[in-house]
Amino acid sequence: MYPASHVIEKRSGFEFPFTQADFQTIVRIVYERSGIVLAASKRDMAYARLVQRLRALGLNSFREYCEILSSGKSVDEIGFLINAITTNLTKFFREAHHFEHFRSQVLPELVKSAGAGVPRIRVWSAGCSSGEEPYSIAMTALAARTQTGRDWDLQILATDLDTATLEQAKAAVYPKASLESVPAPMRERFFDVHAHAKPGGIRVSKQVQALVTFKHLNLIKPWPSSTNFDVIFCRNVAIYFDAKTKAALIDRFHSLLREGGWLYVGHSESLHEHQHKFKLTGRTVYQKIKT
Ligand SMILES: C[S@@+](CC[C@H](N)C(=O)[O-])C[C@H]1O[C@@H](n2cnc3c(N)ncnc32)[C@H](O)[C@@H]1O
Known part of the structure; x- marks a missing residue:
C-alpha cells in the first residue's frame, strides 16, 4: 500500500x-x-x-x-x-500614484538636498520582472528633469531572479498595447514605434534604457551591492514570501537605504510590523527611520 x-x-x-x-x-x-x-x-x-x-x-x-x-x-x-x-505580472506605470509621488515629493527633495552640486540619485527596482517598472521610473525622472532644468547623476539598478524575464527587460521591446498605461505625453517621447524589433512591437528609447542597469539577483541570497540607495521599489514581490523571509528582506533594505530614503511596496503590502524602522509617508510609501 x-x-x-x-x-x-x-x-x-x-x-x-x-x-x-x-x-x-x-x-x-x-x-x-x-x-x-x-x-x-x-x-x-x-x-x-x-x-x-x-x-x-x-x-x-x-x-x-x-x-x-x-x-x-x-x-x-x-x-x-x-x-x-515566478509570477511576472507587471505593466508600465503600475500603481501610478507611486510615480507621481516619486516625481512630486522624492525627486525635488533629492535635488534640493544636493544644494548647488549635481544631485546623485540611486534607485533600485528589486524584482523588476520584464522591465516596465524601472523604465517607468526612468521616464518619470527624465520628464521631471526637463521641467526643473537641472542636470543630475541618476542610476537605476533593476534586478530579478528570473533570467528569462530579465532578457525581455534588456531587449526593451513590448507589445504596442502596453502603451495604454503610459501617460500620453511620454508615449511619443520615450518609445520608438518605428524601429521595432517585432511586428506590432514598440521599443523603449535608448535615452531611457541608458539609465537602467539590469542584473540577475536572488533577494534571499547574499547581495554583492553595498550601494547606499535613495529609493527602493520592491512591489508585489514579498507577497510571495513567508513572514520570516519578508522580515529579513525588509531589514536588508533598511541597511542599504540612506537615512530618510524611500521604500515603495505593492498595493496589498504593509510594513506595520517594522514601524520602528520605517514610517508611512504616502500610499504604500515608507521612509527609513534611523535606528
Ligand atoms: C509580480 S512581479 C512584480 C514586478 C514589479 N515589481 C511590479 O510590481 O510590477 C514579481 C517579480 O519578483 C521576482 N522574484 C520572486 N522571487 C524573487 C527572488 N527571490 N529574488 C528576486 N526576484 C524575485 C519574480 O521573478 C517576478 O519577476
Missing part, C-alpha cells in the same frame, strides 16, 4: 501523473531557491506551467522530473523551474 501522498491522481485532462509527493518536492525546491511559498491551491498552476517542459524533456511523469531536480546534477533545470514558477 502506498502512503496517501504517493497515490497517483488520474484526473481527466491531465497528461502526466503528478502526485502530492511530487508537488511537495517542487514546493520545497522552489522555497529553498527563491523564498516563494507555493500554497496547496497552486498545484494546478504548477502543473500547467511545467507540463510543456516535461514534454520537451520526453519524460513520462512528474516523478521523473523531480528526480532530475533532486539529483543535484542539473543547475539549469532548477533555473528553468524557478523561471516557470
Whole structure:
C-alpha cells in the first residue's frame, strides 16, 4: 500500500501523473531557491506551467522530473523551474500614484538636498520582472528633469531572479498595447514605434534604457551591492514570501537605504510590523527611520 501522498491522481485532462509527493518536492525546491511559498491551491498552476517542459524533456511523469531536480546534477533545470514558477505580472506605470509621488515629493527633495552640486540619485527596482517598472521610473525622472532644468547623476539598478524575464527587460521591446498605461505625453517621447524589433512591437528609447542597469539577483541570497540607495521599489514581490523571509528582506533594505530614503511596496503590502524602522509617508510609501 502506498502512503496517501504517493497515490497517483488520474484526473481527466491531465497528461502526466503528478502526485502530492511530487508537488511537495517542487514546493520545497522552489522555497529553498527563491523564498516563494507555493500554497496547496497552486498545484494546478504548477502543473500547467511545467507540463510543456516535461514534454520537451520526453519524460513520462512528474516523478521523473523531480528526480532530475533532486539529483543535484542539473543547475539549469532548477533555473528553468524557478523561471516557470515566478509570477511576472507587471505593466508600465503600475500603481501610478507611486510615480507621481516619486516625481512630486522624492525627486525635488533629492535635488534640493544636493544644494548647488549635481544631485546623485540611486534607485533600485528589486524584482523588476520584464522591465516596465524601472523604465517607468526612468521616464518619470527624465520628464521631471526637463521641467526643473537641472542636470543630475541618476542610476537605476533593476534586478530579478528570473533570467528569462530579465532578457525581455534588456531587449526593451513590448507589445504596442502596453502603451495604454503610459501617460500620453511620454508615449511619443520615450518609445520608438518605428524601429521595432517585432511586428506590432514598440521599443523603449535608448535615452531611457541608458539609465537602467539590469542584473540577475536572488533577494534571499547574499547581495554583492553595498550601494547606499535613495529609493527602493520592491512591489508585489514579498507577497510571495513567508513572514520570516519578508522580515529579513525588509531589514536588508533598511541597511542599504540612506537615512530618510524611500521604500515603495505593492498595493496589498504593509510594513506595520517594522514601524520602528520605517514610517508611512504616502500610499504604500515608507521612509527609513534611523535606528
Ligand atoms: C509580480 S512581479 C512584480 C514586478 C514589479 N515589481 C511590479 O510590481 O510590477 C514579481 C517579480 O519578483 C521576482 N522574484 C520572486 N522571487 C524573487 C527572488 N527571490 N529574488 C528576486 N526576484 C524575485 C519574480 O521573478 C517576478 O519577476
